[in-house]
Amino acid sequence: MTDSAALDTAERLLGQPLVLPLGPGEPEVGAEFRRLATEHTFGDSWSRPGLDDRSRALISVTIAATLGTQEPLRGQLRIALRSGVAKAEIVELFIHLEAYAGAARAFDSYQTALAVFAEHPDT
Numbered sequence: 832m833t834d835s836a837a838l839d840t841a842e843r844l845l846g847q848p849l850v851l852p853l854g855p856g857e858p859e860v861g862a863e864f865r866r867l868a869t870e871h872t873f874g875d876s877w878s879r880p881g882l883d884d885r886s887r888a889l890i891s892v893t894i895a896a897t898l899g900t901q902e903p904l905r906g907q908l909r910i911a912l913r914s915g916v917a918k919a920e921i922v923e924l925f926i927h928l929e930a931y932a933g934a935a936r937a938f939d940s941y942q943t944a945l946a947v948f949a950e951h952p953d954t
Contacts, residue, residue, distance in 0.1 A: 834866060837874030844877065844884065844910045888914040893924060896940035897932045904940055908947040912954045918944075 841849035851865040877887060888911035895904035911921060921944055929937035948954075 834870055834874075836878070837870045837872075840877050841869065841873040844873070844888075844913065845906070846909075846913050849873075884910075884914040885916055888916055889920070889924065892916075892921065893928065896925065896928055897936065899936055899939065901939075901943050904943050905947055908944055909950075912947070912951050918948055918954065 838849055849869065851862070851869065853859070853861050877884070882890075888907065891907040892904065892911050895907045908921065912918070922941070925937045925941045925944065928940065
């Protein structure tokens with residue numbers, strides 16, 4: 832998939848354009864890392880047939896929460912809400928996650944989810 836198609840997929844899932852500016856002190860090659868990661872994630876993975884966006888979103892929230900990657904988790908939670916996953920379903924996901932990944936990881940991820948839920952009071 833082309834860069835622009837991957838960016839189109841990201842925008843559809845996020846509800847806004849994905850902007851990847853270089854951060855302070857980031858070397859120029861960082862732009863290539865961001866491009867490749869975006870192309871692979873939104874171009875190669877999210878665009879595959881076989882699973883709908885809602886299913887992929889639930890899986891992605893679970894992976895990010897299990898790994899304890901809070902910033903990616905925020906993005907995946909936003910995608911999940913935009914993909915029709917209910918807040919109650921996300922809470923159920925964390926209840927299940929607690930049994931397999933541990934209470935501390937699930938609780939930490941749940942706190943991140945609460946902050947994202949506050950951004951989306953009507954979903």
